[in-house]
Amino acid sequence: xxxxxxxxxxRRCGVSQGAVSYALNNQPGVSEATRAxxxxxxxxxEWVPNRAARQLSAAxxxxxxxxxxRTAQTLIEEPYFMGFVGxxxxxxxxxxxxxxLQVVADLDEExxxxxxxxxERRVDGVIVVDLRVGDPRIPLLxxxxxPAVLVGDPALADGMPCVWTDGTAAMNAALDHxxxxxxxxxxxxxxxxxxxxxWIRDRAFxxxxxxxxxxxxxxxxxxxxxxxxxxxxxxxxxxxxxxxIIYDNDLMAxxxxxVVQGQGLRTPDDITLVAWDDSTLCxxxxxxxxxxxxxxxxxxxxxxxxLLDLLNGAQPQAHLYSTPLLIIRDxxxxxxx
Amino acid sequence: xxxxxxxxxxRRCGVSQGAVSYALNNQPGVSEATRAxxxxxxxxxEWVPNRAARQLSAAxxxxxxxxxxRTAQTLIEEPYFMGFVGxxxxxxxxxxxxxxLQVVADLDEExxxxxxxxxERRVDGVIVVDLRVGDPRIPLLxxxxxPAVLVGDPALADGMPCVWTDGTAAMNAALDHxxxxxxxxxxxxxxxxxxxxxWIRDRAFxxxxxxxxxxxxxxxxxxxxxxxxxxxxxxxxxxxxxxxIIYDNDLMAxxxxxVVQGQGLRTPDDITLVAWDDSTLCxxxxxxxxxxxxxxxxxxxxxxxxLLDLLNGAQPQAHLYSTPLLIIRDxxxxxxx
DNA sequence: CTCGTAAGCCGAACCGGTTAAGTTACGACG
DNA sequence: CGTCGTAACTTAACCGGTTCGGCTTACGAG
Numbered sequence: 001x002x003x004x005x006x007x008x009x010x011r012r013c014g015v016s017q018g019a020v021s022y023a024l025n026n027q028p029g030v031s032e033a034t035r036a037x038x039x040x041x042x043x044x045x046e047w048v049p050n051r052a053a054r055q056l057s058a059a060x061x062x063x064x065x066x067x068x069x070r071t072a073q074t075l076i077e078e079p080y081f082m083g084f085v086g087x088x089x090x091x092x093x094x095x096x097x098x099x100x101l102q103v104v105a106d107l108d109e110e111x112x113x114x115x116x117x118x119x120e121r122r123v124d125g126v127i128v129v130d131l132r133v134g135d136p137r138i139p140l141l142x143x144x145x146x147p148a149v150l151v152g153d154p155a156l157a158d159g160m161p162c163v164w165t166d167g168t169a170a171m172n173a174a175l176d177h178x179x180x181x182x183x184x185x186x187x188x189x190x191x192x193x194x195x196x197x198x199w200i201r202d203r204a205f206x207x208x209x210x211x212x213x214x215x216x217x218x219x220x221x222x223x224x225x226x227x228x229x230x231x232x233x234x235x236x237x238x239x240x241x242x243x244x245i246i247y248d249n250d251l252m253a254x255x256x257x258x259v260v261q262g263q264g265l266r267t268p269d270d271i272t273l274v275a276w277d278d279s280t281l282c283x284x285x286x287x288x289x290x291x292x293x294x295x296x297x298x299x300x301x302x303x304x305x306x307l308l309d310l311l312n313g314a315q316p317q318a319h320l321y322s323t324p325l326l327i328i329r330d331x332x333x334x335x336x337x
Numbered sequence: 338x339x340x341x342x343x344x345x346x347x348r349r350c351g352v353s354q355g356a357v358s359y360a361l362n363n364q365p366g367v368s369e370a371t372r373a374x375x376x377x378x379x380x381x382x383e384w385v386p387n388r389a390a391r392q393l394s395a396a397x398x399x400x401x402x403x404x405x406x407r408t409a410q411t412l413i414e415e416p417y418f419m420g421f422v423g424x425x426x427x428x429x430x431x432x433x434x435x436x437x438l439q440v441v442a443d444l445d446e447e448x449x450x451x452x453x454x455x456x457e458r459r460v461d462g463v464i465v466v467d468l469r470v471g472d473p474r475i476p477l478l479x480x481x482x483x484p485a486v487l488v489g490d491p492a493l494a495d496g497m498p499c500v501w502t503d504g505t506a507a508m509n510a511a512l513d514h515x516x517x518x519x520x521x522x523x524x525x526x527x528x529x530x531x532x533x534x535x536w537i538r539d540r541a542f543x544x545x546x547x548x549x550x551x552x553x554x555x556x557x558x559x560x561x562x563x564x565x566x567x568x569x570x571x572x573x574x575x576x577x578x579x580x581x582i583i584y585d586n587d588l589m590a591x592x593x594x595x596v597v598q599g600q601g602l603r604t605p606d607d608i609t610l611v612a613w614d615d616s617t618l619c620x621x622x623x624x625x626x627x628x629x630x631x632x633x634x635x636x637x638x639x640x641x642x643x644l645l646d647l648l649n650g651a652q653p654q655a656h657l658y659s660t661p662l663l664i665i666r667d668x669x670x671x672x673x674x
Numbered sequence: 675c676t677c678g679t680a681a682g683c684c685g686a687a688c689c690g691g692t693t694a695a696g697t698t699a700c701g702a703c704g
Numbered sequence: 705c706g707t708c709g710t711a712a713c714t715t716a717a718c719c720g721g722t723t724c725g726g727c728t729t730a731c732g733a734g
Contacts, residue, residue: 003456005720016684021722029723031682048456052398053720055389056689072423072634077617082419086409089440098459101438103426119385121340122435225617251617258623280414280562280588281618286595297409342690353714358692366693368712390690393719 004047012041024049051098055121063098064088064307065123069110069130075103077225077251079279080296087300088127095308107132111140118144125149125307131156131196149307151299154318156196161316163303167197170292170324171204174274177290177326178244179212182334183272186214187242189231189252191223198248205246217242221252228252232259236271243335244272250281253289257331268333278327287330294324341382349378361386388435392458400435401425401644402460406447406467412440414562414588416616417633424637425464432645444469448477455481462486462644468493468533486644488636491655493533498653500640504534507629507661508541511611514627514663515581516549519671520609523551524579526568526589528560535585542583554579558589565589569596573608580672581609587618590626594668605670615664624667631661 006024010017015034022029023038024047030038055061066088068081075081085101092099100123104110114137117123124147128137131152138158141148150162157164178186188205191198202218209216219234221227228251235242236259247253253275260267267273267287275282278293302321310316343361347354352371359366360375361384367375392398403425405418412418422438429436437460441447451474454460461484465474468489475495478485487499494501515523525542528535539555546553556571558564565588572579573596584590590612597604604610604624612619615630639658647653 003458003720006722007720017721018685018723019683022683025722027723029682034682046456048453050393050720051457051459052389052392053689054722056387056393056691057720057722059689059722061389072420072427075423076416076420076633079413079416083409083413085438086412086440089438090409093439093441098437100435101422101426102430103423104430116385119340119383120388122388225621229621251621254618255621258621258625261623281591284562284566284588284592284595285622286598288595296413340690344690354691355693355715356713359713362692364693366712371712387690390719391692393721394690394692396692396719 003050004045005050006047009038009041009045009047012045013038059121061098061122061124062096063100063123064092064304065100065102065113065117065126066129067102067104067110067113067126069104069107071105072103074223078223078249078277079281080249080277083279083296084129084300087297087302088304089300090297091301091304091308097308107136111137114140114144114146118146125311127151127303127307131162132194133196133199135196147307147310149303149310151303152196153200155200157318159316161306161310161318163299163306163319163321165294165299165321166323167200168204170326171201172208173324173326174246174292175205175208175212175214177328178246178272178274178332179214181244181272181332183242183244184214184335185240185242185244186216187235187245188216188218189228189235189245189247189256190218190220191248193220201248215240215242221248223249223252225251225255228255229259232256236260236263236265242271244274244332246274247276249277250275250279250289250291253291254281254285257285257289267331270336272333272335273331274326275331276324282327282329285331290329290332291327292324293327294322298322340387341384342387343384346375346378346382346384349382350375396458398435398459398461399433400437400460401429401641402437402439402450402454402463403466404439404441404447404450404463406441406444408442409440411560415560415586415614416618417586417614420616420633421466421637424634424639425641426637427634428638428641428645434645444473448474451477451481451483455483462648464488464640464644468499469531470533470536472533484644484647486640486647488640489533490537492537494655496653498643498647498655500636500643500656500658502631502636502658503660504537505541507663508538509545510661510663511583511629512542512545512549512551514665515583515609515611515669516551518581518609518669520579520581521551521672522577522579522581523553524572524582525553525555526565526572526582526584526593527555527557528585530557538585552577552579558585560586560589562588562592565592566596569593573597573600573602579608581611581669583611584613586614587612587616587626587628590628591618591622594622594626604668607673609669609672611663611669613661619664619666622668627666627669628664629661630664631659635659 006020010020023035126148128150150157153164219231275289275291278291282289282291347357360372463485465487487494490501556568612626612628615628619626619628
């Protein structure tokens, strides 16, 4: 089967290649009659634009880039990413944009990927996740003039366009909840402190515990189940055992629940557990976990829309997507005694 | 910063564009001295090939396609996919191939995607997952002459190149395990019967229960936690309550465990549970779940290697990746009484 | 009737590579 | 010493679109 090109359509319609191009791209320069004829013939012949050719001449790739600097293990464990990618995809596919997804080991490789993409003209723009404190990607993207939308708090985005959720408000809501149940000793099992979101929540935790006059302690982890288990063990064996633990993701919360149960403790009778990043995981445990819920799929979609807007000339700005909602389930209750 | 092209390198080296192309692609037609000089200059100027141009002239896109016909919800819930994608990526990125990932709603959209990709010359080959019984994608891919590697049993691949794991052997191992513990009444909470893997396991379950002289019953689901819960409830409320349940993925097994615990039953004392598709999920529940483990990341990598081989002219063939291994944990034990 | 203008279309350059075919220079061989 | 073969390049066509300058033609104003 011979591939259908614009040249062939031009021949059949008895017009020039250029005219066909104008007609197909809805641009002025051809009469409505001609346009209609061209469109009809193109449809009949099942013409599909050749991406490479278009990209080469128009200097647009119609592709967005997304780099995930996480281990394969983390990607598997955390439902977060696949949901986010799904959301991005849902928007892109309807605009018939493509997604270049790259999984790399660390931040340096991520930087190298941006360099390469910029040089290759591989992508029209990128979505940047896992924003850090003093993120080195920001100056690089500026230097490369690679359009980007960051996923994270404006306080970390240094004026670049970003989409964020209000982590501070969320932390306040979580602590208000446990405080109102009567808890005085609260622990936080956090992710790595270099992650922007974690940093924001660390600060919010500190401020809110002081405001509510609670005793707060923090354990930093790498977000993995293993370290979630270790942190929970430490907290339970601790002299100053907390009566409530707030985890920084759902995986560690589920892992923590298993530790609690393994030690013969009951939730929420003996200890209250709260998860972040709500997912099915939190719903299917027994008891079901109280969790801070965001709509990850929607988040991915929102970010993608912002990037499209940006390429269409919109002003770069910070955009608040939504504030996470605390879903109260069975793992939180009054402290013992 | 002006983009560096082959033309510019040619000018600096005082040779023609064509010679530079030969040199850079390690092809005969230039002396070693010239080649070295060209490579040196190219490196100095930080030349990166323009993908679109290369693709247009060489008629290779250096991109593989992967379509996932699942709901966003499933993708989030099942760790399987992200792991598989990670494995694919790990191979592609070192060959500097790209991955075109498309998430669609159903099989028809998946077929449409292949048609589009073939017309656009968007991908050099595709990886096909979730093989069905009498899969309509097989004839389409043949018709489009789109190179493909199927993920699934040769019995379903109709002679197309495929990579598979031995589901029958795995099911035998699982049933041997529960039978040797003394169980006589075994249930299987399966995925949708149109999925090839499920079909294979359904048959294996039937044959093995007969061989071991067990009473077997099967409930089909859509792989979701919700239906896993429903199926488990049904089985527990059943007159012929089984003493062991084998689930078709990890998610449903975890959900099933919650149901069991919610009804005040104990695992494995009252009922034995076995999961498929081992993941962190199975390890962090309490008790930890006995599970059929595969290396999903490695599986993705293997499939990708086969597709690369295929494009390099290898004979299409079925390739057994590995047989899943039963990891015995705390959720399986002798039946009560 | 003439001229200006603009819509509609053509031809060709261009994007940045790949590659078939043609050209030289040089060494081997009869 | 003429001929032939081959290594090392050059030239130019080509991939399939986009885009821009310029050529026709029709039409309205003066």
